[in-house]
Amino acid sequence: MYSFEPDEEQRMLIEAVERYATNDLRVAAHDADEEGELPAGLIEKGWELGVLQASIPEAYGGFGERSVVSGVLAAEAMGWGDLASAMAVMLPATYAIPILVGGTEEQKTRLLPPVIEAEWKPYVAAFIEPSFDFYPGEMQTKAKKNGDIYLLNGEKACVPFADKAESMLVYAGLDGQTQAFVVPTGVEGLTVGEREKLMGIGALPMYRVKFEDLEIPIESRLGGEDGCDFNPILASAQVAIAGLAVGVSKAALDYVLPYAKEREVWGVPIAQKQSIAFMLAEMATEIEAIRLLIWEAAWMLDAGKDVTKEAYLALTGASDMAMMVTDQAVQVLGGHGYIREHPVELWMRNGRGIPTLTGLAMV
Amino acid sequence: MISFEMPESIRKTTVLMETIAENMMRPVARYFDEHEHEIPWDYINFMHEAMKQMGVSSIAAKNVKKKKEGPRLGNQRQAFMLEILSWGDSGLFLCTPGGGLGAAAVQAAGSPEQKERFLSCHTGEKPTFDAMALTEPHAGSAMPAEVRTTAVRDGDQWVLNGEKIFVTAGHKALVDSDGFVVIWATIDPSAGRAGVRPFVVEAGTPGCSVTKLEHKLGIRASDTVSILLQDCRVPFENLMGSPEVVKDKKKGFKGAMATFDATRPLVAAMAVGVARAALESVKQMLEERGVEVQYGLPRNRLTNIEREIIDMETMLRSTWLLVLKSVWMLDERKPNTIEASMAKVRAGDVVVKITQRATELMGPVGYSREHLLEKWFRDAKINDLYEGTGQINRLIVARRILDYTRHELS
Structure with a gap:
C-alpha cells in the first residue's frame, strides 16, 4: 500500500519540532550567523525534543526504534528553522546512529547510553576532508593495521565542536574500504586546528582536525575486528542532509510567497505577474517532487533495502532543488534579497552547502 | 504511515501490462507512426478481449465493478497501467478502447445513472x-x-x-x-x-x-x-x-475541475512512460557499448554521460512519485488539484527534457528513424500541451499557493 501521509506519532513529532523551529531557531538564526555563535540554551532546548533519543532502543538508553522516515521528517522541520542550529542539535546523531547501525552489541551497550541518557554533549563525527574531489568512498585519511592497533593518519575538515568534543567518530580508508573508528579526544596524535571559516552555516563552530600516527585499539573500530558496512551509514547521511535541504528550501518559499503578494510593481503585487508566479510554482513543484524522492529512499532504508543508488539520487535531487529554490528566492526579492536584513541570502549560502556538507547530519 | 510498498494487486497488473507493452505495442510502434491514421485493430481487439477477460475496462471499470472491501486503488492502478502502456507506445495507447478522457469526465461529473448508461457501451x-x-x-x-x-x-x-x-x-x-x-x-x-x-x-x-x-x-x-x-x-x-x-461560480464549474484533477495525473503518468522508454533505451545502448554508470561519485568525478543519466533518473523518479501521490490522493478522496497540476507541470517538462537529451546523446542513432528515440522525442511534446499546457498548470499551482483567484492571477 502506498501512503504519503505521516502517521499520528510522526505528526506529533513534526509539530513539536516545527514549534521549536519557529519560536527558537528562526528567531536566533540571523544573529547567530553574524556572530558565529549559537545563543546559550538553544541547543539544549532542541535536544530535549528527544528526536535522537526516540530513535534509540531502550537497551541502549533511548525510548524507541529508529525510523529513517521520522528522522527525515524531523530534519525537514528543523532545517526550516535554521540549518546551522539544526545541525548542532542533531550533532550527537552523527556519532550515535552509525554506532547503532554498524556497531557490535558491546559497542552499542558501552557507547550509546552516555550519549543518549545525558544532556546534549558534543559527540561528533569527522567525515569531510579538505580536498575539492573529496569522495566518501575513498577517504584520504587512512587507517593501517599495526599489530594489535590501528594507526590513523590524515586530515579532516568541518568537524563541529571538535575543540570541545567528548568523543569523535572518525572515518578513514582501510584496505580500500571506508571504515569508522571511535576516537577519544585530547589524546596524542590528534590536533584540533583553527576554526573553519565557511560561506554559510556560520553559527556552527567547525574545525580542521589532524591525525598523526594516532593509535586506536582494535575494539574501537566500528563493528569490531570485521568492521562495518559503510553503505547504510552513508545513505543515512545522504537522506538526512537531503531532508534538511527540503527544510531550507521550504523556508525560502514560505518567506517569498507573502513577500511577492505585498511588494508592488506598477501598482500591482509582483505575485500577480506570471514571471514571478511561474517561478513560485516551479519552486513549490520542485520541493514536492524531490521531497518524495527522499521519503522513498528513507522508507527503503527502514525496510532494510540497499539504497546506495536511491539515497545518492535523493541527495543529487535535493542539492539541485536547494540551489534552485534558494537562488530563486533571492531573485524574487530582487536587490533586497542581496541585503543581509532578509534571510534569503543566508538560505542561498546554506543551500549551496547541501552537497558539500554530507556527513554533518544522520537520521 | 508513509509507505512506498506496491500493493500486490497492482504488481500483478503491471506484469500483465508489461507483457502487452513489449509484445503488442513495441513491435508495431514504428509502423503506425509511419502510417498515420491507419487504425491498429489488432491491438484494439486484443485489448478489448483482454479487458473483458480481466473484468476491467480501463476507466469504466471503476464504476462497473462495485465497491469492494479494502483500500481504493483504482486511480493508482490506472496510473501504473498508463505509464507502462505509454512506455510501450503512447500513440497506440491512445487507441486503447473502453474508456478514455470522455469516460473520465463521466466518472467525475456524471450521476450514478449516467455512469451506468454511458459507460456500459464499453462492456x-x-x-x-x-x-x-x-x-x-x-x-x-x-x-x-x-x-x-x-x-x-x-x-x-x-x-x-x-x-x-x-x-x-x-x-x-x-x-x-x-x-x-x-x-x-x-x-x-x-x-x-x-x-x-x-x-x-x-x-x-x-x-x-x-x-x-x-x-x-x-x-x-x-x-x-x-x-x-x-x-x-x-x-x-x-x-x-x-x-x-x-x-x-464554483458550483457550475465543479464538474470541469473535478475532471482535470483526475485526468492530469494520468496524462502525467503517460508522460513518465515515454520518458522512461527513452532513458532505458539510452542506458541499454550505453551498456551494450560497455559504458557503465557509477552511482555515488561527486559531480566532479562524473563523466558527462554519467551526469546526464543520473540527472535524468533523478528527474524521472521524483516526477513519478509526484504522479503517484496525486492519484493516491484521488483514491483517498483528498483534494488534489495542486498535486495534479504539479505532476502535470513536471511530467511535461521532464519528458520533453529527457527525450531531447536522449536523442542528442545518441547522436546519429538518436536522430535516425531506424530507432524509436526520435519518435519518443516527437511523441513527448504533446504531454506538455494537452490536458492543460505547462503554463496553464503553472498558473493553477501559483494561484493555489498564493491563494489567488483567476482574476487576481491570469
Missing part, C-alpha cells in the same frame, strides 16, 4: 471509444471559461451548436465505433464559466460530424479531430450536472 461485444471535446478554434487554455458552443433547451432535449477542435480519439469514438464524446457547451453565454456544462453526445447522433483529421508531430497512431455540431439534439438527461445556472 459490449465490440470495442468502443470515447473522447472529450473542450478546445475550440478561438481558445484552448482559456477553457472552459470561454466556451462558445451553445446548448439550448428545447422541451426534453438540448440543441447543441458549435465547433470543437483537437479532440483525441474523436474519430474512433464517433465514426469507427459506437462510442461517445463529451462536449462542453454553455447553457447561458451571459454567465461565463458558471454556465458551462459537459454533455454526452453518442455516436450516430444527427447534427454531430467529424470534419477534420489532423496531421501531427507525434502520437500519429492516435486520431485528433475537429467536431462540428449543427442543431445536434441530445436527450435532456445527457447533460451532466445541474441544468440551473447558479450565481455561485
Whole structure:
C-alpha cells in the first residue's frame, strides 16, 4: 500500500519540532550567523525534543526504534528553522546512529547510553576532508593495521565542536574500504586546528582536525575486528542532509510567497505577474517532487533495502532543488534579497552547502 | 504511515501490462507512426478481449465493478497501467478502447445513472471509444471559461451548436465505433464559466460530424479531430450536472475541475512512460557499448554521460512519485488539484527534457528513424500541451499557493 501521509506519532513529532523551529531557531538564526555563535540554551532546548533519543532502543538508553522516515521528517522541520542550529542539535546523531547501525552489541551497550541518557554533549563525527574531489568512498585519511592497533593518519575538515568534543567518530580508508573508528579526544596524535571559516552555516563552530600516527585499539573500530558496512551509514547521511535541504528550501518559499503578494510593481503585487508566479510554482513543484524522492529512499532504508543508488539520487535531487529554490528566492526579492536584513541570502549560502556538507547530519 | 510498498494487486497488473507493452505495442510502434491514421485493430481487439477477460475496462471499470472491501486503488492502478502502456507506445495507447478522457469526465461529473448508461457501451461485444471535446478554434487554455458552443433547451432535449477542435480519439469514438464524446457547451453565454456544462453526445447522433483529421508531430497512431455540431439534439438527461445556472461560480464549474484533477495525473503518468522508454533505451545502448554508470561519485568525478543519466533518473523518479501521490490522493478522496497540476507541470517538462537529451546523446542513432528515440522525442511534446499546457498548470499551482483567484492571477 502506498501512503504519503505521516502517521499520528510522526505528526506529533513534526509539530513539536516545527514549534521549536519557529519560536527558537528562526528567531536566533540571523544573529547567530553574524556572530558565529549559537545563543546559550538553544541547543539544549532542541535536544530535549528527544528526536535522537526516540530513535534509540531502550537497551541502549533511548525510548524507541529508529525510523529513517521520522528522522527525515524531523530534519525537514528543523532545517526550516535554521540549518546551522539544526545541525548542532542533531550533532550527537552523527556519532550515535552509525554506532547503532554498524556497531557490535558491546559497542552499542558501552557507547550509546552516555550519549543518549545525558544532556546534549558534543559527540561528533569527522567525515569531510579538505580536498575539492573529496569522495566518501575513498577517504584520504587512512587507517593501517599495526599489530594489535590501528594507526590513523590524515586530515579532516568541518568537524563541529571538535575543540570541545567528548568523543569523535572518525572515518578513514582501510584496505580500500571506508571504515569508522571511535576516537577519544585530547589524546596524542590528534590536533584540533583553527576554526573553519565557511560561506554559510556560520553559527556552527567547525574545525580542521589532524591525525598523526594516532593509535586506536582494535575494539574501537566500528563493528569490531570485521568492521562495518559503510553503505547504510552513508545513505543515512545522504537522506538526512537531503531532508534538511527540503527544510531550507521550504523556508525560502514560505518567506517569498507573502513577500511577492505585498511588494508592488506598477501598482500591482509582483505575485500577480506570471514571471514571478511561474517561478513560485516551479519552486513549490520542485520541493514536492524531490521531497518524495527522499521519503522513498528513507522508507527503503527502514525496510532494510540497499539504497546506495536511491539515497545518492535523493541527495543529487535535493542539492539541485536547494540551489534552485534558494537562488530563486533571492531573485524574487530582487536587490533586497542581496541585503543581509532578509534571510534569503543566508538560505542561498546554506543551500549551496547541501552537497558539500554530507556527513554533518544522520537520521 | 508513509509507505512506498506496491500493493500486490497492482504488481500483478503491471506484469500483465508489461507483457502487452513489449509484445503488442513495441513491435508495431514504428509502423503506425509511419502510417498515420491507419487504425491498429489488432491491438484494439486484443485489448478489448483482454479487458473483458480481466473484468476491467480501463476507466469504466471503476464504476462497473462495485465497491469492494479494502483500500481504493483504482486511480493508482490506472496510473501504473498508463505509464507502462505509454512506455510501450503512447500513440497506440491512445487507441486503447473502453474508456478514455470522455469516460473520465463521466466518472467525475456524471450521476450514478449516467455512469451506468454511458459507460456500459464499453462492456459490449465490440470495442468502443470515447473522447472529450473542450478546445475550440478561438481558445484552448482559456477553457472552459470561454466556451462558445451553445446548448439550448428545447422541451426534453438540448440543441447543441458549435465547433470543437483537437479532440483525441474523436474519430474512433464517433465514426469507427459506437462510442461517445463529451462536449462542453454553455447553457447561458451571459454567465461565463458558471454556465458551462459537459454533455454526452453518442455516436450516430444527427447534427454531430467529424470534419477534420489532423496531421501531427507525434502520437500519429492516435486520431485528433475537429467536431462540428449543427442543431445536434441530445436527450435532456445527457447533460451532466445541474441544468440551473447558479450565481455561485464554483458550483457550475465543479464538474470541469473535478475532471482535470483526475485526468492530469494520468496524462502525467503517460508522460513518465515515454520518458522512461527513452532513458532505458539510452542506458541499454550505453551498456551494450560497455559504458557503465557509477552511482555515488561527486559531480566532479562524473563523466558527462554519467551526469546526464543520473540527472535524468533523478528527474524521472521524483516526477513519478509526484504522479503517484496525486492519484493516491484521488483514491483517498483528498483534494488534489495542486498535486495534479504539479505532476502535470513536471511530467511535461521532464519528458520533453529527457527525450531531447536522449536523442542528442545518441547522436546519429538518436536522430535516425531506424530507432524509436526520435519518435519518443516527437511523441513527448504533446504531454506538455494537452490536458492543460505547462503554463496553464503553472498558473493553477501559483494561484493555489498564493491563494489567488483567476482574476487576481491570469
